[in-house]
Amino acid sequence: MSALEEIRALEAVDAFAPRHIAPSEAEIAEMLRVVGAASLEDLSAKTVPAAIRGMDLSALPPAATEQEVLAELRGLAARNRADIKSLIGLGYHGTHTPPVILRNVLENPGWYTAYTPYQAEIAQGRLEALVNFQTMVCDLAGLPVANASLLDEGTAVAEAMHLAHAATREKSHLLIAADDLHPQSKAVLATRAAPLGIEVRFVAVAEIVAALTAAKPFALVLQYPGTTGQVRDLTAEIAAVQAGGGLAIVAADPLSLCLLKPPGEMGADVVVGSTQRFGVPMGYGGPHAAYMAVKDAHKRLMPGRLVGVSVDAAGAPAMRLALQTREQHIRREKATSNICTAQVLLAVMAGMYAVWHGPEGLRRIARRVHLMARAVAGAARAAGFAVRHDAFFDTVAVEAGAKADALLAAALKRGFNLARHGGGVVGIALDETVTREDLAALAAALAEAGGAAATLDAVHGGIPAALARTSAFCTAAVFTAHHSEHGMLRYLKSLEDKDVALNRSMIPLGSCTMKLNATAEMIPVTLPGFGAIHPFAPVDQAQGYRVMIDRLADWLCRITGFAAVSLQPNAGSQGEYAGLLAIRGWHLSRGDTHRDICLIPSSAHGTNPASAVMAGMKVVVVGCDRDGNVDVDDLKAKAEQHAANLAALMVTYPSTHGVFEASIREICALIHEKGGKVYMDGANMNAQVGLTSPASIGADVCHLNLHKTFCIPHGGGGPGVGPIGVTADLAPFLPGHPLVDCGGAKDIVVSAAPWGSASILPISYAYIRMMGAEGLTRATQVAILSANYLAKRLEAHFPVLYRGMNGMVAHECILDCRGFQQGGGVLVEDIAKRLQDYGFHAPTMSWPVAGTLMVEPTESEPKSELDRFVDAMVSIRAEIRAVEQGRMDKADNPLKNAPHTAAEIAADAWTHPYTREEAAFPLPFVKARKYWPPVKRVDNVYGDRNLVCSCAPLEAYAQQQQIAAE
Numbered sequence: 011m012s013a014l015e016e017i018r019a020l021e022a023v024d025a026f027a028p029r030h031i032a033p034s035e036a037e038i039a040e041m042l043r044v045v046g047a048a049s050l051e052d053l054s055a056k057t058v059p060a061a062i063r064g065m066d067l068s069a070l071p072p073a074a075t076e077q078e079v080l081a082e083l084r085g086l087a088a089r090n091r092a093d094i095k096s097l098i099g100l101g102y103h104g105t106h107t108p109p110v111i112l113r114n115v116l117e118n119p120g121w122y123t124a125y126t127p128y129q130a131e132i133a134q135g136r137l138e139a140l141v142n143f144q145t146m147v148c149d150l151a152g153l154p155v156a157n158a159s160l161l162d163e164g165t166a167v168a169e170a171m172h173l174a175h176a177a178t179r180e181k182s183h184l185l186i187a188a189d190d191l192h193p194q195s196k197a198v199l200a201t202r203a204a205p206l207g208i209e210v211r212f213v214a215v216a217e218i219v220a221a222l223t224a225a226k227p228f229a230l231v232l233q234y235p236g237t238t239g240q241v242r243d244l245t246a247e248i249a250a251v252q253a254g255g256g257l258a259i260v261a262a263d264p265l266s267l268c269l270l271k272p273p274g275e276m277g278a279d280v281v282v283g284s285t286q287r288f289g290v291p292m293g294y295g296g297p298h299a300a301y302m303a304v305k306d307a308h309k310r311l312m313p314g315r316l317v318g319v320s321v322d323a324a325g326a327p328a329m330r331l332a333l334q335t336r337e338q339h340i341r342r343e344k345a346t347s348n349i350c351t352a353q354v355l356l357a358v359m360a361g362m363y364a365v366w367h368g369p370e371g372l373r374r375i376a377r378r379v380h381l382m383a384r385a386v387a388g389a390a391r392a393a394g395f396a397v398r399h400d401a402f403f404d405t406v407a408v409e410a411g412a413k414a415d416a417l418l419a420a421a422l423k424r425g426f427n428l429a430r431h432g433g434g435v436v437g438i439a440l441d442e443t444v445t446r447e448d449l450a451a452l453a454a455a456l457a458e459a460g461g462a463a464a465t466l467d468a469v470h471g472g473i474p475a476a477l478a479r480t481s482a483f484c485t486a487a488v489f490t491a492h493h494s495e496h497g498m499l500r501y502l503k504s505l506e507d508k509d510v511a512l513n514r515s516m517i518p519l520g521s522c523t524m525k526l527n528a529t530a531e532m533i534p535v536t537l538p539g540f541g542a543i544h545p546f547a548p549v550d551q552a553q554g555y556r557v558m559i560d561r562l563a564d565w566l567c568r569i570t571g572f573a574a575v576s577l578q579p580n581a582g583s584q585g586e587y588a589g590l591l592a593i594r595g596w597h598l599s600r601g602d603t604h605r606d607i608c609l610i611p612s613s614a615h616g617t618n619p620a621s622a623v624m625a626g627m628k629v630v631v632v633g634c635d636r637d638g639n640v641d642v643d644d645l646k647a648k649a650e651q652h653a654a655n656l657a658a659l660m661v662t663y664p665s666t667h668g669v670f671e672a673s674i675r676e677i678c679a680l681i682h683e684k685g686g687k688v689y690m691d692g693a694n695m696n697a698q699v700g701l702t703s704p705a706s707i708g709a710d711v712c713h714l715n716l717h718k719t720f721c722i723p724h725g726g727g728g729p730g731v732g733p734i735g736v737t738a739d740l741a742p743f744l745p746g747h748p749l750v751d752c753g754g755a756k757d758i759v760v761s762a763a764p765w766g767s768a769s770i771l772p773i774s775y776a777y778i779r780m781m782g783a784e785g786l787t788r789a790t791q792v793a794i795l796s797a798n799y800l801a802k803r804l805e806a807h808f809p810v811l812y813r814g815m816n817g818m819v820a821h822e823c824i825l826d827c828r829g830f831q832q833g834g835g836v837l838v839e840d841i842a843k844r845l846q847d848y849g850f851h852a853p854t855m856s857w858p859v860a861g862t863l864m865v866e867p868t869e870s871e872p873k874s875e876l877d878r879f880v881d882a883m884v885s886i887r888a889e890i891r892a893v894e895q896g897r898m899d900k901a902d903n904p905l906k907n908a909p910h911t912a913a914e915i916a917a918d919a920w921t922h923p924y925t926r927e928e929a930a931f932p933l934p935f936v937k938a939r940k941y942w943p944p945v946k947r948v949d950n951v952y953g954d955r956n957l958v959c960s961c962a963p964l965e966a967y968a969q970q971q972q973i974a975a976e
């Protein structure tokens with residue numbers, strides 16, 4: 011061996027795959043022995059049906075080390091022109107992420123690796139952060155109820171349309187929108203309206219009241235300030251639409267609302283917008299948290315997650331997700347929306363931005379931005395330009411006419427992108443990152459283009475007195491309590507400590523693939539070269555992004571076997587919607603306007619039927635057989651019955667029951683024979699990568715959840731990315747964009763930004779690049795091994811509900827807990843809550859089968875952690891047996907009383923028939939890493955009956971406690 015060869019061999023030890031795939035060779039051998047397979051290959055052969063096995067990933071680049079990939083991504087980031095400031099506006103603005111939030115939230119696995127807060131007791135920290143967000147939104151918008159959160163401003167406008175359509179009982183199908191709505195919001199709105207038969211009419215601002223008198227739309231959508239910056243009183247238009255029985259929806263910039271009269275005070279029913287400029291980098295389009303606030307009457311129709319304050323079993327206030335009964339996992343095709351993964355991490359950041367700055371700080375930032383805009387307007391006039399609007403907040407619309415190109419060029423030469431609006435108008439949107447030096451440079455650009463000297467001394471325009479905000483906002487104590495950095499640091503830490511995230515223990519959530527989010531994958535996300543890029547910046551300034559996006563899309567094509575991939579959808583649900591729109595577009599292009607039936611197995615995720623309805627389809631449910639497979643006979647009968655109108659089948663593979671169905675090819679062929687297309691829900695791709703693919707099973711479209719299989723962290727409930735892959739004939743119907751050429755169809759736009767949440771794509775890029783073809787395949791094999799290992803070790807204690815060939819499960823397994831109710835009255839919920847005392851997040855509870863737990867360990871859990879989880883489950887089974895056998899009281903036992911708080915364990919009084927030690931330290935390992943749930947079991951029903959979604963009750967309780975102590 012030459013020295014160089016030896017050096018290379020030594021370097022190979024630094025491969026990433028063995029760090030991502032946690033079990034060692036020896037442990038894998040031991041696990042294989044337990045499951046009864048000779049090798050990983052043998053296990054794959056026993057698990058994945060032969061008809062669909064076989065994949066060639068040799069076209070993927072070879073595996074790179076962490077250092078190589080970091081260098082590669084730094085190089086790509088450097089090719090993005092973060093040195094040019096984008097003053098384009100249109101809903102995206104420069105912002106300073108407060109460093110204390112950057113490092114302790116965005117870059118902190120305690121926050122970014124958490125799951126959606128379904129298990130409320132172990133999520134009180136992020137739930138409190140989200141209540142802060144909701145309170146901030148309510149105050150700024152001037153409305154009583156807000157959610158946390160929506161995917162982006164464009165889709166938030168569209169969600170508001172759905173809400174209004176439902177709230178007015180669909181009496182009208184006409185929606186009127188101001189033509190100064192952001193162009194990308196217009197495009198998303200039009201896309202969403204079409205399949206539902208809703209007509210969207212864009213009307214010039216001056217003609218809105220007349221249009222409302224002539225027609226009675228179910229809703230009016232306004233932008234505040236308008237897309238070119240105009241601030242105007244919306245009261246008359248709001249009153250006019252309401253007089254006709256419609257709802258008034260206002261899309262509003264939250265920073266402007268610090269100085270402007272809030273839309274709620276003008277009578278608006280729904281206010282939506284993006285909180286991006288509250289400390290979240292533009293990131294070439296996302297992710298950012300959009301918001302929605304509504305009048306009280308509409309809260310039950312609100313899309314997305316709503317955090318409410320309830321009480322725990324000891325009567326203390328405790329938060330949890332409210333009104334879950336509205337959502338798609340319960341109401342399916344009648345759900346209020348298909349949103350599942352939202353933008354929790356970004357909502358936490360925006361809420362914390364308000365906590366950090368407080369009302370005074372926010373007002374100061376807004377005033378400074380506003381004054382800069384007035385100075386720029388003055389300079390524009392001095393340079394000889396007219397400005398289109400005298401009333402504005404942060405955006406100056408310069409009437410540049412024939413000099414528009416010259417002005418854009420003069421600005422670019424000085425390092426600024428401005429917005430090119432129609433009719434020779436150039437927009438200059440000021441933001442908090444603009445400096446006094448920048449202002450001088452902007453004045454110089456205006457002077458050069460205008461041909462006259464321009465000073466910043468004579469300010470022009472501003473906010474009319476009647477539209478100035480007079481009401482207070484962010485008055486809750488939390489917004490003034492943490493303004494020193496030490497105080498803020500400790501507040502963030504105190505919330506983080508209340509929660510269970512992946513940096514504490516495994517989160518074995520079936521279907522959600524809570525695998526490792528490696529640090530090396532996260533580092534590129536906060537490089538300025540990725541963060542500071544405006545989504546509508548000129549293409550030549552985003553070359554690094556374009557190269558990364560093209561490569562990632564190509565790799566995902568190889569992995570799925572498809573011809574084309576779109577990265578635009580912001581979550582799996584949005585991918586479903588986009589994929590179904592592609593199928594719809596294809597049918598329409600062939601004149602098959604009548605094909606609108608979508609077959610969906612009863613075991614499907616709730617987002618599937620909800621998405622199908624949004625895409626204008628009618629859902630026909632197909633049953634499942636006793637083994638958890640799609641009932642092929644029922645499918646045949648329904649496909650036959652609806653053959654003439656069949657649009658699509660939506661199928662999850664491997665199934666949501668955790669099995670590789672052997673008949674999948676037959677099923678797909680049957681649908682094709684009847685003229686339909688097959689949509690595969692790719693949430694379970696972690697069981698396919700490298701072994702088989704959506705294309706090989708016969709699917710035409712599939713979405714991937716990059717936040718499941720491809721390592722984007724869950725963020726406590728978002729962000730996500732839900733790209734779709736399609737066959738060549740569907741490629742022309744992939745999403746496009748009105749402002750940026752990203753391929754696809756210009757009239758199919760599912761996100762506000764062309765590549766959706768572009769700034770988190772480096773995570774999946776890094777993962778694929780570091781794993782290489784072999785690593786990716788091995789990850790799948792070990793994920794399947796880990797699930798089978800858990801199934802084998804637990805099967806003597808909990809019945810494993812469904813299995814595929816050779817008695818094997820895929821990458822997850824369902825533990826049946828229904829049998830415990832009869833003997834001891836123990837419910838699956840009791841087991842889930844008891845796991846918290848052991849320091850674990852419960853597996854997926856009661857989905858897809860009520861009364862069960864679905865366990866997905868993933869390839870990146872060490873065997874020692876799997877064994878601890880098994881020990882905990884076996885110990886819990888022993889506790890259940892004690893109740894069943896009457897050795898433990900049926901009502902007063904550690905399961906029913908779980909979780910146990912530190913306060914309860916340390917209290918002088920202890921009345922239970924089991925010991926404190928049994929309650930808090932049921933196994934030796936628990937002592938070594940004890941997690942204390944901060945509250946007892948949360949009462950869901952109480953909170954829904956007494957719906958409160960702001961900080962007020964928390965603060966009142968804290969005060970009470972204080973008084974009681976004194």
Ligand SMILES: *Cc1c(COP(=O)(O)O)cnc(C)c1O
Pocket residue numbers: 349350351521522581582583584615617618662666691693694715730732
């Ligand atoms: C997670 C999941 C979805 C929804 O994806 P989101 O990214 O949360 O919108 C859909 N189907 C299945 C089977 C899932 O597990």
